[in-house]
Amino acid sequence: MSGSRPHRRQLAAVAAAVLVLGTTACTGSSGGATDNPNAKTTITFWHGWTAPSEIKAIQDNVDAFEKANPNITVKVVSGITDDKINQALRAGGSKAPDVVSSFTTDNVGEFCSSHAFVDLTPFMKQSGIDPTATFPGAQLDYTQFEGNQCSLPLLSDAYGLYYNKKMFAAAGIKSPPKTLSEFDADAIKLTKSSGDSYSQLGFMPNYHGYETAIAHLAAQFNPTYFDSSGKSTVDTDPGLKQAYEWQKNLVDSLGGYDKLERYRTTFGDEFGAKNPFMTGQVAMAIDGEWRGGMIDDSDSKVDYGTAPFPVPDDLASEYGKGYTSGTIIGIASTSQKQNAAWEFVKFLTTDTDAVVSFANAIHNVPSTKAALASNKVDSDPNFQTFIRIAENPHSNTTPASPNGGAYQLTLANLGYAYESGKETDLQSALDAAAKQIDTDVAQSQ
Amino acid sequence: MTLTIEGSKRRSSYRPVTRSARRRRDLVRNLAFLSPWLVGTGLFFLYPLVATAYFSFTHYDGFTAPRWTGLQNWFYVFQDYPFFWPAMRNTIWLVVVIVTLRVLVGVAVAQLVIAVKRGGGFFRTLYYAPYLVPPVAGTLAFVFLLNPGTGVVNIVLGRLGLPQPGWFNDPAWSKPSLTLLALWTVGDLMVIFLASLLDVPQELYEAAELDGAGAVRRFRFVTLPYIRPILVFAAVTGIIATMQYYTEPLVAGQVASGQIGGSGQQTEPGYPDGSTLTLPQLVYNLGFQRFDIGAACVIALVLFALCMVFAALLMRRGSGFLAED
Numbered sequence: 001m002s003g004s005r006p007h008r009r010q011l012a013a014v015a016a017a018v019l020v021l022g023t024t025a026c027t028g029s030s031g032g033a034t035d036n037p038n039a040k041t042t043i044t045f046w047h048g049w050t051a052p053s054e055i056k057a058i059q060d061n062v063d064a065f066e067k068a069n070p071n072i073t074v075k076v077v078s079g080i081t082d083d084k085i086n087q088a089l090r091a092g093g094s095k096a097p098d099v100v101s102s103f104t105t106d107n108v109g110e111f112c113s114s115h116a117f118v119d120l121t122p123f124m125k126q127s128g129i130d131p132t133a134t135f136p137g138a139q140l141d142y143t144q145f146e147g148n149q150c151s152l153p154l155l156s157d158a159y160g161l162y163y164n165k166k167m168f169a170a171a172g173i174k175s176p177p178k179t180l181s182e183f184d185a186d187a188i189k190l191t192k193s194s195g196d197s198y199s200q201l202g203f204m205p206n207y208h209g210y211e212t213a214i215a216h217l218a219a220q221f222n223p224t225y226f227d228s229s230g231k232s233t234v235d236t237d238p239g240l241k242q243a244y245e246w247q248k249n250l251v252d253s254l255g256g257y258d259k260l261e262r263y264r265t266t267f268g269d270e271f272g273a274k275n276p277f278m279t280g281q282v283a284m285a286i287d288g289e290w291r292g293g294m295i296d297d298s299d300s301k302v303d304y305g306t307a308p309f310p311v312p313d314d315l316a317s318e319y320g321k322g323y324t325s326g327t328i329i330g331i332a333s334t335s336q337k338q339n340a341a342w343e344f345v346k347f348l349t350t351d352t353d354a355v356v357s358f359a360n361a362i363h364n365v366p367s368t369k370a371a372l373a374s375n376k377v378d379s380d381p382n383f384q385t386f387i388r389i390a391e392n393p394h395s396n397t398t399p400a401s402p403n404g405g406a407y408q409l410t411l412a413n414l415g416y417a418y419e420s421g422k423e424t425d426l427q428s429a430l431d432a433a434a435k436q437i438d439t440d441v442a443q444s445q
Numbered sequence: 446m447t448l449t450i451e452g453s454k455r456r457s458s459y460r461p462v463t464r465s466a467r468r469r470r471d472l473v474r475n476l477a478f479l480s481p482w483l484v485g486t487g488l489f490f491l492y493p494l495v496a497t498a499y500f501s502f503t504h505y506d507g508f509t510a511p512r513w514t515g516l517q518n519w520f521y522v523f524q525d526y527p528f529f530w531p532a533m534r535n536t537i538w539l540v541v542v543i544v545t546l547r548v549l550v551g552v553a554v555a556q557l558v559i560a561v562k563r564g565g566g567f568f569r570t571l572y573y574a575p576y577l578v579p580p581v582a583g584t585l586a587f588v589f590l591l592n593p594g595t596g597v598v599n600i601v602l603g604r605l606g607l608p609q610p611g612w613f614n615d616p617a618w619s620k621p622s623l624t625l626l627a628l629w630t631v632g633d634l635m636v637i638f639l640a641s642l643l644d645v646p647q648e649l650y651e652a653a654e655l656d657g658a659g660a661v662r663r664f665r666f667v668t669l670p671y672i673r674p675i676l677v678f679a680a681v682t683g684i685i686a687t688m689q690y691y692t693e694p695l696v697a698g699q700v701a702s703g704q705i706g707g708s709g710q711q712t713e714p715g716y717p718d719g720s721t722l723t724l725p726q727l728v729y730n731l732g733f734q735r736f737d738i739g740a741a742c743v744i745a746l747v748l749f750a751l752c753m754v755f756a757a758l759l760m761r762r763g764s765g766f767l768a769e770d
Contacts, residue, residue: 083733083734086733086734086736087733090507090508090736110736114506114508114509115508116508197594208703208704208713208716209703210703210704261614262593262594263594264594264703265593265595265614265701266594266595267703270703403735403737404735406735409714410527412713413527413713416713416718420718422718436525439521439525440525443521443525443737443740444506444737445504
């Protein structure tokens with residue numbers, strides 16, 4: 001008996017050492033816009049931009065706002081990630097943000113359904129802003145969830161095709177492809193094998209090839225992800241299945257998953273100067289409008305053009321569309337200065353000059369109809385391609401879900417398994433994915 | 446007589462009061478001495494343990510009050526959460542392989558450093574220095590060195606005509622790569638074993654040598670019994686540390702996948718093919734990214750139970766590492 005005591009003590013010490021716990025305190029989300037917007041106050045604004053040029057651009061807008069609203073001072077905190085946002089919104093407190101922006105639209109469903117962000121509809125009504133007349137449809141879609149407009153678009157992203165003009169000319173390709181069959185042919189024509197690798201690749205189709213996510217590619221197939229009751233439709237949607245099949249076919253046509261994956265490991269950082277399109281390792285890439293700005297600001301000598309990403313042959317009439325997404329901005333429900341916060345959000349998201357100057361500065365697509373039509377928007381033809389994609393009525397995005405981007409992760413994992421050949425029965429995999437998505441959504445509620 | 450009776454009554458009624466008061470005083474004094482431990486254990490162990498167990502039976506997203514859901518989280522984690530079992534297998538694999546190899550290599554390196562006649566200090570520093578490298582920096586260095594396409598290791602292997610593994614980009618090689626990284630930082634164990642080995646009395650080795658024992662038998666019958674408590678310490682702390690293995694697999698997986706999630710991208714958990722996914726990553730993902738705190742608590746409790754089982758196996762008397770020869 002006495003011999004077992006030290007033993008138990010050791011076990012207890014072990015137990016104490018290993019426990020990993022997440023027991024954050026429950027905080028309510030009372031909110032309530034009772035503050036006087038004309039009173040002198042300071043609001044805290046969190047955003048995720050980190051590049052010096054981006055920080056300067058947003059600061060310029062903040063300065064313009066403070067000049068127009070001298071009673072409101074904005075304390076800006078940069079480099080914020082979604083994890084930090086989620087944690088701060090739950091923790092609340094005096095140091096929590098009043099206004100929050102996020103690079104991803106994935107968490108809008110969670111922000112809205114949990115009421116972490118306040119519904120902005122009453123604020124817009126009070127300010128006489130008609131959302132449908134102010135913002136493009138796709139942008140309004142990805143900033144609301146089940147009728148709760150808990151965020152607004154703060155610039156947009158549109159995805160299109162970047163192509164290397166010199167490589168196109170060398171391969172005898174006269175214009176960018178418009179259909180996926182033309183695209184596949186061009187990708188093969190632009191690919192030069194070298195031993196078990198490549199000296200030049202037409203297009204990197206693997207899902208880890210940076211922006212070649214299934215959601216970005218599948219947008220060309222008009223997929224649906226949920227039905228009106230919120231149930232997953234990925235097992236019955238023909239577009240999504242066709243997207244997986246098209247990508248897998250292209251992977252096989254270009255040399256197979258293993259060879260492509262090995263080549264992918266030679267790529268530099270996506271957002272650095274060694275991006276494979278900027279180094280000439282790939283001839284074509286799907287990317288957002290920001291890539292043009294990055295190329296222009298870098299030492300890259302790539303002579304590039306832009307075009308909408310090709311569409312399936314049977315949807316040729318919809319050429320010009322693409323996947324759209326963007327940065328969103330909302331007001332924390334824990335904020336005690338919601339009226340002042342709204343003044344700031346309103347300025348950033350609806351003031352045409354503010355939207356246009358910010359969009360031009362960071363090479364993003366403006367997010368209001370007025371700003372899109374403004375003659376002050378960067379007139380560079382390569383940039384204008386993305387303006388037109390954003391305006392295209394067939395452009396689409398991934399819908400908000402109450403558990404954030406969990407369903408996209410399920411679909412991404414399916415893609416990894418299918419492209420590598422680990423999964424061969426696509427329909428069974430889609431059936432399982434639909435079931436998993438529904439289970440995950442149910443678990444989150 | 447009366448006085449005597451009164452006196453004895455007084456004495457008899459006085460004694461129990463004195464004893465009881467003394468007991469109380471002793472109790473208060475003992476509790477006062479124990480209070481730092483009691484407060485610490487209560488606040489940082491018992492309360493979190495009870496709270497974790499409670500939250501595991503609730504739906505709790507951090508915004509609204511916890512809602513009792515019975516065993517729903519447990520069924521979800523064990524039946525419906527696709528990452529749980531791969532993470533469990535990976536964690537156990539890493540615990541068994543990394544802890545075993547780190548202990549073995551730690552003892553071997555300590556023996557070698559002792560055996561070196563000149564430059565012992567240099568080798569001690571050489572082996573210990575990697576332990577001081579921040580985990581993120583060390584992992585990044587390994588991912589770049591072992592990059593299948595551009596890494597120096599595969600370039601050298603290629604020139605030697607040897608196979609060039611995919612390392613962190615190959616599901617079959619990702620865990621061995623993490624093991625290499627863990628062995629690179631074996632300096633902490635080397636120092637502990639070094640102290641323990643230097644503490645073994647030389648007379649025992651001399652006596653064993655006189656009895657005709659060779660190097661292996663001297664290690665088996667002299668060194669090993671002497672350093673056994675240190676081996677148990679190394680194994681138990683190693684298990685705890687590896688059960689909480691988070692930074693290295695997360696960084697290695699994300700960097701090797703090429704997707705760091707900086708632009709709102711979905712990153713593949715445990716790239717490649719879930720092979721670097723560990724249970725602590727799931728606790729963080731569920732608890733602090735998806736805010737499914739109930740399900741995260743289930744995995745935290747599973748981790749806790751696993752640690753207890755491993756530790757109990759190692760420390761059990763009679764047949765465990767603490768067994769007497």
